[in-house]
Amino acid sequence: MKLTKIKDEIRAIGIDDAPFIPHTKGKTRVFGVITRGNQNIEGIEQVKIEIDGTDATEKLAEMIRTSKHYGQIRVIMLNGITFGGFNIVDIDELAKLTDLPTISVIDTNPNFDSIKIALQKHFEDWETRWDVFTRVRIEQVTIKSNSKPLFFHYSVGDLTADIIKQIFIKTSQRSNSPECIRIAHMIGASFLSKKNI
Amino acid sequence: MKLTKIKDEIRAIGIDDAPFIPHTKGKTRVFGVITRGNQNIEGIEQVKIEIDGTDATEKLAEMIRTSKHYGQIRVIMLNGITFGGFNIVDIDELAKLTDLPTISVIDTNPNFDSIKIALQKHFEDWETRWDVFTRVRIEQVTIKSNSKPLFFHYSVGDLTADIIKQIFIKTSQRSNSPECIRIAHMIGASFLSKKNI
Numbered sequence: 282m283k284l285t286k287i288k289d290e291i292r293a294i295g296i297d298d299a300p301f302i303p304h305t306k307g308k309t310r311v312f313g314v315i316t317r318g319n320q321n322i323e324g325i326e327q328v329k330i331e332i333d334g335t336d337a338t339e340k341l342a343e344m345i346r347t348s349k350h351y352g353q354i355r356v357i358m359l360n361g362i363t364f365g366g367f368n369i370v371d372i373d374e375l376a377k378l379t380d381l382p383t384i385s386v387i388d389t390n391p392n393f394d395s396i397k398i399a400l401q402k403h404f405e406d407w408e409t410r411w412d413v414f415t416r417v418r419i420e421q422v423t424i425k426s427n428s429k430p431l432f433f434h435y436s437v438g439d440l441t442a443d444i445i446k447q448i449f450i451k452t453s454q455r456s457n458s459p460e461c462i463r464i465a466h467m468i469g470a471s472f473l474s475k476k477n478i
Numbered sequence: 479m480k481l482t483k484i485k486d487e488i489r490a491i492g493i494d495d496a497p498f499i500p501h502t503k504g505k506t507r508v509f510g511v512i513t514r515g516n517q518n519i520e521g522i523e524q525v526k527i528e529i530d531g532t533d534a535t536e537k538l539a540e541m542i543r544t545s546k547h548y549g550q551i552r553v554i555m556l557n558g559i560t561f562g563g564f565n566i567v568d569i570d571e572l573a574k575l576t577d578l579p580t581i582s583v584i585d586t587n588p589n590f591d592s593i594k595i596a597l598q599k600h601f602e603d604w605e606t607r608w609d610v611f612t613r614v615r616i617e618q619v620t621i622k623s624n625s626k627p628l629f630f631h632y633s634v635g636d637l638t639a640d641i642i643k644q645i646f647i648k649t650s651q652r653s654n655s656p657e658c659i660r661i662a663h664m665i666g667a668s669f670l671s672k673k674n675i
Contacts, residue, residue, distance in 0.1 A: 312668065320517045320518075321517075321651070322519075322661055322664070324664065325661075325664040325665055325667070325668045326668055327668040327669065454518070464519055464522075467519065467521065467522040468522055468665055470522070471509065471522045471523055471524040472524065
């Protein structure tokens with residue numbers, strides 16, 4: 282789906298995961314919050330993915346496609362690119378599976394060298410996992426004159442830095458973060474207390 | 479804490495639980511969403527309570543009192559009065575433990591006879607559980623002329639139907655439900671798919 286003009290009331294889904302106890306196996310939860318514009322929350326979805334697994338792309342696509350809000354959603358925004366540890370989202374593949382432009386928002390430029398070393402150390406299939414990182418394109422956008430720039434990866438040829446800036450402006454309040462990501466992050470963070478994991 | 483005038487930007491915490499597989503033992507999650515006015519989400523808390531247990535009042539009080547938003551919250555709004563099955567919240571006790579006015583919002587007048595029968599059938603300590611129901615005061619409020627009335631229990635002597643109507647008006651958008659309860663309910667409902675419980 283091509284995005285050219287961004288409506289004030291654009292529907293977006295923002296995605297973030299719940300933390301888990303480090304060095305455990307099993308699954309963790311990922312939340313998707315659907316917003317309209319920069320304040321109305323229209324839905325909340327969740328799905329479980331394998332910790333350090335390889336199913337994040339497929340599970341997120343399933344969560345989004347089976348949402349009753351799927352027909353209204355115009356853009357996917359991920360908080361980062363890895364969920365449940367090193368379960369990496371292939372944003373090009375997610376965009377293809379959902380037919381939706383997909384953006385991964387990060388707040389600092391990633392250190393690719395250290396990511397590669399960590400993957401080599403921990404995973405036999407590190408080359409497949411690393412492949413996603415070789416394909417990402419990173420851009421930098423300044424939304425407000427006094428705010429830090431946001432870095433992001435994006436997918437789907439039609440997305441440009443200018444379109445993404447418009448999306449950010451129309452989906453965020455005072456925070457630098459789109460509301461849908463901010464709230465998905467807060468839901469995930471509520472699991473942080475050890476007794477809740 | 480006494481509530482007399484309700485500010486437009488009043489902070490409220492809305493509380494609802496996640497569903498669980500019926501007839502299971504163990505714990506379920508309860509979520510608390512902190513809003514300012516009728517649109518700004520400022521925080522999300524969670525706590526686990528025993529399914530059909532008796533710890534809901536104490537655990538909710540702990541969740542609220544340990545929240546970093548505790549000092550700003552002016553009112554507690556519960557979606558109903560039982561969480562995690564028949565884990566009943568004693569709203570007078572919750573109000574006392576948190577020093578905050580507490581409202582339980584329900585959308586139909588409860589059938590007390592059938593609640594009593596269910597408690598007698600399932601719990602040896604049914605009299606203790608039933609005691610909470612003998613102390614609730616139920617009021618009915620119509621917020622918008624064309625909407626169904628809301629029924630609610632409330633706690634703390636200072637709360638009146640008029641004050642509660644003001645709270646409802648200032649904390650809800652188009653829905654009849656205060657935003658904090660609506661979102662806590664949506665987070666809980668995202669657990670509904672069996673694969674997510």
